[in-house]
Amino acid sequence: MALEKYQRKRDFSKTSEPAGGEGQESKDQPRFVIQKHRAKRLHYDLRLEMEGVLRSWAIPKGPSLNPDDKRLAIQVEDHPLEYADFEGIIPEGEYGAGKVIVWDQGTYECIGEETDPVKAWKTGKLDMRLHGQKLKGMWLLIKLKGRQDNQWLFFKKKDEYSDLQTEITEEAPESVLSGLEVDEIEAEASPAWHSRVHRLLEELQIPSREIKGQVRPMLATLVTKVPEGSHWIYELKYDGIRALAVKKKTSFSFTLAA
Numbered sequence: 001m002a003l004e005k006y007q008r009k010r011d012f013s014k015t016s017e018p019a020g021g022e023g024q025e026s027k028d029q030p031r032f033v034i035q036k037h038r039a040k041r042l043h044y045d046l047r048l049e050m051e052g053v054l055r056s057w058a059i060p061k062g063p064s065l066n067p068d069d070k071r072l073a074i075q076v077e078d079h080p081l082e083y084a085d086f087e088g089i090i091p092e093g094e095y096g097a098g099k100v101i102v103w104d105q106g107t108y109e110c111i112g113e114e115t116d117p118v119k120a121w122k123t124g125k126l127d128m129r130l131h132g133q134k135l136k137g138m139w140l141l142i143k144l145k146g147r148q149d150n151q152w153l154f155f156k157k158k159d160e161y162s163d164l165q166t167e168i169t170e171e172a173p174e175s176v177l178s179g180l181e182v183d184e185i186e187a188e189a190s191p192a193w194h195s196r197v198h199r200l201l202e203e204l205q206i207p208s209r210e211i212k213g214q215v216r217p218m219l220a221t222l223v224t225k226v227p228e229g230s231h232w233i234y235e236l237k238y239d240g241i242r243a244l245a246v247k248k249k250t251s252f253s254f255t256l257a258a
């Protein structure tokens, strides 16, 4: 049971973190994610998809584009695949209490002698190419010998993406999902998109209005024949969720329909 340790540490009636077991394995290249986690101490969590879970390392200082900055990475318990999209607040008193954003995400491939991620991990050397939004190119994750079992180093290999000047964690502190910085994650554990939509709506300067009764989003109706007549027009039907937002004073309320 790969996730037993993860699940034992958490009370899912209290934390909004995923319990696990429903995530889909990636079909093509495996995923990687780096979460920025303001717990008791700020750190970054590197997670690599393998064996149906996210194998995880806590990196106190976060990644650096400078090949000379070899960052300590402490391997921690495997996390469920669904954790890759988790942003929110882990409540006070719970394991890892604090705020979490998805700082970077993408896919990775092992490019060293061992191209199978599980085998590479077992040898203690992951020679990788990252295809992230912030981290790209060649990276190494190497297990330290003769130290505690869980201590690794994570660092950039010299290539066209290495950079001695840019402090990537400072230049790009925000979430790649919501655009929020870790301290902007709101107290009421609203999903990340909520805050982002809220911000975009604010920018539109929509007037505040009182709406009487319930308004539902208009949904597409499936028919077998194209309707005739000049009063019909056609447009592409987008799949997904329709949302109506109503602004009342300064707050928005949403009605969603699938």
Ligand code: MN
Residues within 6 Å of the ligand: 037, 039, 043, 044, 045, 058, 096
């Ligand atoms: Mn963490």
